[in-house]
Amino acid sequence: MKDVYLLSGFLGSGKTSLLSHLIEQMKEKGLKPAVIMNELGKLPFDSRSVDEDVPIKEMLEGCICCTGSEKMEAQLQMLLEGEVFDVLLIETTGAAHPVEAMDAVLSPYFANRLNMKGIITVADSKRWLERDKMTPQTRMLFMEQIKHAHLILANKIDLLSEDEVATVTMQIQGFNRHAPIIQTSNAKLPLNMITGLEATYHGQEVKQAAIGKQLTLSSRLHTFSEPVEKEVFEQWVKELPDTVYRMKGYVPLVGYKNPFLFQYAYGMVQWLPEYIKMEPQIVIIGDQVEAITVIGNTPND
Known part of the structure:
Protein backbone atom coordinates (compact mmCIF):
# COMPACT_ATOMS: atom_id res chain seq x y z
CA MET A 1 0.00 0.00 0.00
CA LYS A 2 1.07 3.58 -0.69
CA ASP A 3 1.30 5.90 2.32
CA VAL A 4 -0.61 9.17 1.94
CA TYR A 5 -0.02 12.40 3.86
CA LEU A 6 -2.50 15.26 3.59
CA LEU A 7 -1.07 18.76 4.06
CA SER A 8 -3.66 21.16 5.43
CA GLY A 9 -3.58 24.75 6.61
CA PHE A 10 -4.92 28.20 5.97
CA LEU A 11 -3.92 30.35 2.99
CA GLY A 12 -0.31 31.47 3.26
CA SER A 13 0.51 29.27 6.24
CA GLY A 14 3.49 27.56 4.61
CA LYS A 15 2.09 24.32 3.13
CA THR A 16 4.08 24.58 -0.09
CA SER A 17 7.30 25.16 1.86
CA LEU A 18 6.53 22.06 3.92
CA LEU A 19 5.86 20.10 0.74
CA SER A 20 9.22 21.09 -0.72
CA HIS A 21 11.09 20.15 2.47
CA LEU A 22 9.39 16.74 2.68
CA ILE A 23 10.07 15.96 -0.98
CA GLU A 24 13.76 16.82 -0.53
CA GLN A 25 14.10 14.58 2.52
CA MET A 26 12.22 11.68 0.95
CA LYS A 27 14.47 11.74 -2.09
CA GLU A 28 17.52 11.75 0.19
CA LYS A 29 16.11 8.58 1.82
CA GLY A 30 15.70 6.90 -1.55
CA LEU A 31 11.90 7.27 -1.56
CA LYS A 32 10.01 8.44 -4.64
CA PRO A 33 7.19 10.84 -3.75
CA ALA A 34 4.21 11.80 -5.89
CA VAL A 35 2.15 14.95 -5.40
CA ILE A 36 -1.42 16.13 -5.86
CA MET A 37 -1.84 19.89 -5.51
CA ASN A 38 -5.15 21.68 -5.20
CA GLU A 39 -5.21 25.37 -6.14
CA LEU A 40 -8.04 27.89 -6.22
CA GLY A 41 -6.86 29.81 -9.26
CA LYS A 42 -6.63 28.96 -12.94
CA LEU A 43 -2.82 28.86 -13.04
CA PRO A 44 -0.68 26.28 -11.21
CA PHE A 45 1.69 28.70 -9.46
CA ASP A 46 2.48 26.49 -6.44
CA SER A 47 3.20 23.40 -8.53
CA ARG A 48 6.19 25.16 -10.09
CA SER A 49 8.02 24.59 -6.81
CA VAL A 50 7.94 20.79 -7.31
CA ASP A 51 10.91 19.15 -9.02
CA GLU A 52 10.35 17.91 -12.57
CA ASP A 53 11.17 14.30 -11.64
CA VAL A 54 8.29 14.12 -9.12
CA PRO A 55 4.97 12.88 -10.54
CA ILE A 56 2.36 15.60 -9.97
CA LYS A 57 -1.35 16.02 -10.60
CA GLU A 58 -3.09 19.37 -10.27
CA MET A 59 -6.65 20.34 -9.44
CA LEU A 60 -7.33 23.94 -10.40
CA GLU A 61 -10.29 26.15 -9.56
CA GLY A 62 -11.67 23.72 -7.09
CA CYS A 63 -11.59 22.10 -3.72
CA ILE A 64 -10.70 18.53 -2.78
CA CYS A 65 -14.16 18.01 -1.36
CA CYS A 66 -17.82 17.72 -2.37
CA THR A 67 -18.00 18.09 -6.18
CA GLY A 68 -14.21 17.90 -6.43
CA SER A 69 -13.99 14.41 -4.99
CA GLU A 70 -14.70 12.73 -8.33
CA LYS A 71 -11.90 14.71 -9.97
CA MET A 72 -9.67 13.73 -7.09
CA GLU A 73 -10.46 10.04 -7.57
CA ALA A 74 -9.60 10.36 -11.26
CA GLN A 75 -6.25 11.95 -10.42
CA LEU A 76 -5.50 9.20 -7.91
CA GLN A 77 -6.40 6.54 -10.45
CA MET A 78 -4.06 8.08 -13.02
CA LEU A 79 -1.24 8.22 -10.51
CA LEU A 80 -1.71 4.63 -9.37
CA GLU A 81 -1.96 3.26 -12.89
CA GLY A 82 0.57 5.45 -14.65
CA GLU A 83 3.32 6.34 -12.19
CA VAL A 84 5.80 4.57 -9.95
CA PHE A 85 6.00 6.13 -6.48
CA ASP A 86 6.37 5.21 -2.81
CA VAL A 87 4.61 8.04 -0.96
CA LEU A 88 1.80 10.42 -1.93
CA LEU A 89 1.73 14.00 -0.64
CA ILE A 90 -1.50 15.95 -1.10
CA GLU A 91 -1.46 19.71 -0.61
CA THR A 92 -4.98 21.04 -0.14
CA THR A 93 -6.13 24.54 -0.87
CA GLY A 94 -6.20 26.82 2.15
CA ALA A 95 -9.99 26.90 1.86
CA ALA A 96 -10.43 23.14 2.26
CA HIS A 97 -12.00 21.60 5.35
CA PRO A 98 -9.76 18.71 6.52
CA VAL A 99 -12.62 16.23 6.93
CA GLU A 100 -13.80 16.85 3.37
CA ALA A 101 -10.27 16.55 2.03
CA MET A 102 -9.72 13.29 3.88
CA ASP A 103 -13.09 12.03 2.62
CA ALA A 104 -12.04 12.55 -0.99
CA VAL A 105 -8.93 10.43 -0.54
CA LEU A 106 -10.65 7.53 1.22
CA SER A 107 -12.67 6.21 -1.69
CA PRO A 108 -13.55 2.50 -1.52
CA TYR A 109 -11.86 2.22 -4.93
CA PHE A 110 -8.50 2.66 -3.24
CA ALA A 111 -9.19 1.03 0.13
CA ASN A 112 -6.56 -1.66 -0.42
CA ARG A 113 -4.07 0.54 -2.24
CA LEU A 114 -3.75 3.73 -0.20
CA ASN A 115 -2.95 4.09 3.49
CA MET A 116 -3.96 7.47 4.92
CA LYS A 117 -1.21 8.24 7.41
CA GLY A 118 -2.56 11.53 8.66
CA ILE A 119 -3.40 15.20 8.30
CA ILE A 120 -0.48 17.57 8.87
CA THR A 121 -1.78 21.08 9.51
CA VAL A 122 0.47 24.10 9.13
CA ALA A 123 -0.73 26.88 11.44
CA ASP A 124 0.50 30.45 10.95
CA SER A 125 1.46 31.36 14.53
CA LYS A 126 1.07 35.10 14.01
CA ARG A 127 -2.34 34.60 12.40
CA TRP A 128 -3.36 32.47 15.39
CA LEU A 129 -2.64 35.35 17.75
CA GLU A 130 -4.70 37.64 15.53
CA ARG A 131 -7.53 35.19 14.79
CA ASP A 132 -10.13 37.43 16.41
CA LYS A 133 -9.66 39.86 13.51
CA MET A 134 -10.96 37.25 11.03
CA THR A 135 -14.57 37.02 9.92
CA PRO A 136 -16.52 34.37 11.87
CA GLN A 137 -16.64 32.00 8.87
CA THR A 138 -12.92 32.33 8.14
CA ARG A 139 -11.98 31.90 11.77
CA MET A 140 -14.12 28.76 12.02
CA LEU A 141 -12.34 27.17 9.03
CA PHE A 142 -8.94 28.16 10.46
CA MET A 143 -9.83 26.53 13.78
CA GLU A 144 -11.32 23.42 12.16
CA GLN A 145 -8.11 22.80 10.22
CA ILE A 146 -6.22 22.79 13.50
CA LYS A 147 -8.86 20.84 15.43
CA HIS A 148 -8.77 17.84 13.08
CA ALA A 149 -5.01 17.65 12.58
CA HIS A 150 -2.96 14.60 13.48
CA LEU A 151 0.22 16.70 13.61
CA ILE A 152 0.43 20.50 13.90
CA LEU A 153 3.21 22.79 12.78
CA ALA A 154 3.20 26.07 14.72
CA ASN A 155 4.93 27.83 11.86
CA LYS A 156 6.62 31.23 11.48
CA ILE A 157 7.76 31.31 15.12
CA ASP A 158 10.74 33.39 13.98
CA LEU A 159 8.28 36.31 13.71
CA LEU A 160 7.25 36.05 17.37
CA SER A 161 8.77 36.79 20.77
CA GLU A 162 9.53 33.95 23.18
CA ASP A 163 6.43 34.79 25.21
CA GLU A 164 4.27 34.78 22.08
CA VAL A 165 5.68 31.39 21.01
CA ALA A 166 4.82 29.96 24.42
CA THR A 167 1.31 31.42 24.23
CA VAL A 168 0.67 30.02 20.74
CA THR A 169 1.91 26.56 21.68
CA MET A 170 -0.13 26.43 24.87
CA GLN A 171 -3.33 27.69 23.24
CA ILE A 172 -3.14 25.40 20.22
CA GLN A 173 -2.37 22.41 22.43
CA GLY A 174 -5.42 23.26 24.52
CA PHE A 175 -7.56 23.40 21.37
CA ASN A 176 -6.30 20.06 20.00
CA ARG A 177 -4.92 17.91 22.83
CA HIS A 178 -4.34 14.83 20.67
CA ALA A 179 -1.96 16.18 18.04
CA PRO A 180 1.74 16.78 18.73
CA ILE A 181 2.85 20.37 18.03
CA ILE A 182 6.16 21.13 16.33
CA GLN A 183 7.48 24.70 16.37
CA THR A 184 8.89 25.59 12.95
CA SER A 185 10.27 28.39 10.83
CA ASN A 186 9.68 28.17 7.09
CA ALA A 187 7.81 24.89 7.77
CA LYS A 188 11.04 22.91 8.15
CA LEU A 189 9.93 19.57 9.57
CA PRO A 190 12.18 16.50 10.03
CA LEU A 191 10.81 13.58 8.03
CA ASN A 192 11.01 11.22 11.01
CA MET A 193 8.34 13.28 12.77
CA ILE A 194 5.61 12.10 10.37
CA THR A 195 6.43 8.43 9.87
CA GLY A 196 4.64 7.34 13.06
CA LEU A 197 1.31 8.89 12.10
CA GLU A 198 -1.58 6.46 11.59
CA ALA A 199 -5.01 7.88 10.79
CA THR A 200 -6.61 4.78 9.29
CA TYR A 201 -8.09 2.01 11.40
CA HIS A 202 -7.51 -1.43 9.92
CA GLY A 203 -9.08 -3.61 12.61
CA GLN A 204 -7.47 -5.60 15.38
CA GLU A 205 -4.16 -5.92 13.55
CA VAL A 206 -3.51 -2.18 13.53
CA LYS A 207 -0.11 -1.28 14.93
CA GLN A 208 -0.53 1.61 17.33
CA ALA A 209 2.20 4.20 16.85
CA ALA A 210 3.51 6.43 19.61
CA ILE A 211 2.29 9.54 17.80
CA GLY A 212 -0.88 8.14 16.32
CA LYS A 213 -2.50 5.91 18.91
CA GLN A 214 -4.64 8.58 20.60
CA LEU A 215 -5.73 10.53 17.53
CA THR A 216 -9.40 11.33 17.17
Missing part, protein backbone atom coordinates in the same frame (compact mmCIF):
# COMPACT_ATOMS: atom_id res chain seq x y z
CA LEU A 217 -10.11 11.88 13.48
CA SER A 218 -9.66 8.54 11.77
CA SER A 219 -11.11 6.33 9.07
CA ARG A 220 -12.28 2.76 9.04
CA LEU A 221 -13.04 0.37 6.20
CA HIS A 222 -15.96 -2.01 6.74
CA THR A 223 -16.62 -4.98 4.46
CA PHE A 224 -20.16 -6.41 4.45
CA SER A 225 -20.50 -10.17 4.79
CA GLU A 226 -24.19 -10.22 3.75
CA PRO A 227 -26.95 -7.90 2.43
CA VAL A 228 -28.78 -5.63 4.86
CA GLU A 229 -32.34 -4.29 4.96
CA LYS A 230 -32.38 -0.70 3.71
CA GLU A 231 -34.76 0.53 6.44
CA VAL A 232 -32.72 -1.15 9.18
CA PHE A 233 -29.50 0.32 7.82
CA GLU A 234 -30.99 3.83 7.61
CA GLN A 235 -32.23 3.53 11.20
CA TRP A 236 -28.71 2.59 12.27
CA VAL A 237 -27.41 5.67 10.44
CA LYS A 238 -29.89 7.92 12.30
CA GLU A 239 -28.63 6.59 15.62
CA LEU A 240 -24.95 7.24 14.88
CA PRO A 241 -23.19 9.73 17.16
CA ASP A 242 -22.34 13.22 15.91
CA THR A 243 -18.70 12.18 15.84
CA VAL A 244 -19.30 10.32 12.55
CA TYR A 245 -18.77 12.96 9.86
CA ARG A 246 -18.76 11.04 6.59
CA MET A 247 -19.49 7.60 5.14
CA LYS A 248 -19.35 6.42 1.56
CA GLY A 249 -19.11 3.17 -0.32
CA TYR A 250 -21.25 0.34 -1.60
CA VAL A 251 -23.92 -1.25 0.60
CA PRO A 252 -25.48 -4.60 -0.39
CA LEU A 253 -29.25 -4.39 0.08
CA VAL A 254 -31.71 -7.26 0.45
CA GLY A 255 -33.62 -7.75 -2.80
CA TYR A 256 -31.09 -6.13 -5.11
CA LYS A 257 -28.46 -7.78 -7.29
CA ASN A 258 -25.75 -5.13 -6.95
CA PRO A 259 -24.71 -3.04 -3.94
CA PHE A 260 -25.97 0.57 -3.91
CA LEU A 261 -23.66 3.55 -3.84
CA PHE A 262 -24.19 5.06 -0.38
CA GLN A 263 -23.09 8.48 0.86
CA TYR A 264 -23.60 10.16 4.22
CA ALA A 265 -22.57 13.66 5.29
CA TYR A 266 -23.78 15.91 8.09
CA GLY A 267 -26.92 13.83 8.69
CA MET A 268 -27.90 13.59 5.00
CA VAL A 269 -28.15 10.22 3.24
CA GLN A 270 -27.93 9.52 -0.49
CA TRP A 271 -28.53 6.22 -2.35
CA LEU A 272 -27.68 5.63 -6.00
CA PRO A 273 -28.12 2.34 -7.91
CA GLU A 274 -25.06 0.68 -9.44
CA TYR A 275 -25.23 -1.42 -12.59
CA ILE A 276 -22.06 -3.38 -11.96
CA LYS A 277 -21.19 -5.43 -8.91
CA MET A 278 -18.91 -3.36 -6.69
CA GLU A 279 -17.05 -4.53 -3.61
CA PRO A 280 -19.51 -4.31 -0.64
CA GLN A 281 -17.48 -1.87 1.48
CA ILE A 282 -17.96 1.48 3.15
CA VAL A 283 -15.45 3.93 4.58
CA ILE A 284 -16.42 5.59 7.88
CA ILE A 285 -14.74 8.87 8.83
CA GLY A 286 -15.04 10.45 12.25
CA ASP A 287 -13.71 10.52 15.80
CA GLN A 288 -12.71 7.12 17.25
CA VAL A 289 -14.64 5.16 14.62
CA GLU A 290 -13.12 1.85 15.76
CA ALA A 291 -15.76 1.69 18.51
CA ILE A 292 -18.70 1.71 16.07
CA THR A 293 -20.49 -1.55 15.25
CA VAL A 294 -22.02 -1.72 11.77
CA ILE A 295 -25.63 -2.91 11.86
CA GLY A 296 -26.47 -6.46 10.82
CA ASN A 297 -22.90 -7.64 10.32
CA THR A 298 -19.99 -8.93 12.26
CA PRO A 299 -17.29 -6.40 11.31
CA ASN A 300 -14.70 -7.73 8.90
CA ASP A 301 -12.57 -4.61 8.86
